[in-house]
Amino acid sequence: MVRRLYPVIACGGILLAVVSVVVAQVGGDGSLDPVTMTISEYAAEDGGDVIEPAMAILGVSSLALLAGMRAVxxxxxxxxxxxxxxxxxxxxxxxxxxxxxxxxxxTWQTDVHRCLSAAAFVSVPAAATQLVGRFAEDERWRPVARLVEWLALASGLGLAAITYVALPGHGVVIGLVERLLLTTEVAVLGVLAVNLLWLTWGPIPRGQLVERLGERRPFAEISQHIVN
Structure with a gap:
């Protein structure tokens, strides 16, 4: 039963984090400019009472997503x-x-925070790029392979853009570029979480069926099992 809760936690947490961040910035201090300020800078100036917990929720939800994907x-x-x-x-x-x-x-806190943010931003495009080929060979994940491929490309371009803006671009519109990059990366996680939710709770509990029949049995055999 715990395994079946992973996709629910992942989907719910990602949605909650996204809504919280959007609401915090739309209803935040009007003097703060989200186009020129990174999310971290915006949170620091605005108090961070909503954005920082939302980032933690997103991190926990992503762990639940990973655990759920490994479970199936x-x-x-x-x-x-x-x-x-x-x-x-x-x-x-x-x-x-x-x-x-x-x-x-x-301060040292800001330096550590920037290093952690950089590690996070690089991780999702790299992971998504490697997953595209694997999803294309897996019947359960093939329906989202093309979408993940496009999102991986978009996040890769966003990563290149934010690198340019942060270094030779002197931070011009860095807030806008970072938010676009974060949007594509969260979209990757959202696609994975929704597909995991479908595999676990859909009309045909494919996740449970694959677990029972064994991960190495071909999908045709699984389909035959459903028919019988």
């Missing part, structure tokens, strides 16, 4: 699983060690 024997073994774990733990740690406001000057 999704093809995430190896580096994809490690990268998803890095994303999750980096988000949780970044929420625990938030960046300080601009007027506070350079």
């Amino acid at each position: 024997r999704a093809p995430v073994q190896g580096w994809p699983a490690r990268l998803m774990a890095i994303w999750s733990l980096a988000l949780i740690a970044a929420a625990v060690v938030p960046a300080t406001a601009a007027g506070a000057g350079a």
Whole structure:
């Protein structure tokens, strides 16, 4: 039963985190500019009472997603699983060690927070890129393979854009670029979470069926089992 709760936690947590961040910025201080300020800078200036817990929730939800995918024997073994774990733990740690406001000057907390954020941003595009080929060979995940491929491409381009903006671009519109990158990365997680929810709770409990029949049995045999 615990395994069947993983996709529910993942979907619910991702949705809650996204709504919380959007509401916090839409209803936040009007003097703060989300186009030029990163989410961390925005949270530091606005108090971080909503955004930081939302990032922690997103990290926990991502861990639940990873656990759920492993429970149904999704093809995430190896580096994809490690990268998803890095994303999750980096988000949780970044929420625990938030960046300080601009007027506070350079602090070790801000440096650690930036390193954790960088690790998180790199992890999802790298994991998604490796998962595309694996999903294409897995009947259960093939329906989302193409969508994950496009999102992986978009997040890769976003990662290149934010790298340029942060270094030679001198931070121009870095807030906008970061939010677009984060949107594509959360979209990757959302697609995985929704498919996991379908596999676990859909009309045909395919996740349970595969577990019972064994992960190495061909999908045609599983389909025959359903018919019989």
